[in-house]
Amino acid sequence: MSNRRGYAVGHIRDVEFGPDIKKYMETIESTFIPFGGCWVVHGASPEIIEGEWDGDLVIIEFPTLDDARTWYFSSDYQSISKLRENNSTSSIILLEGVPEGYQAIDTVAKLERS
Structure with missing residues (x-):
């Protein structure tokens, strides 16, 4: 199991603030x-x-990428996601953070092996 944190990142634009977005945020x-x-x-x-850059940024941290993925596809989140989707333009991504002690040279070495 990975000890790397997981993240849900949203780039939210053109928000039409009203009852649906309010409910989503609440x-x-x-x-x-x-x-x-x-x-x-x-x-x-x-x-x-x-x-x-246009819009706003949202980042939610999870213990692991699997936790972020499980949350996003959960029935509770999916039951409100249309409130955001129907009232904004947004891009949502899930990604894994770097391991503890990571240095950029680690990626250089990986790329050189490729």
């Missing part, structure tokens, strides 16, 4: 807490240093 925490999820970033508008 309910989402109750869907991820049972899977060990916690907020890392919620609705932050980043300071743009390079390139372009």
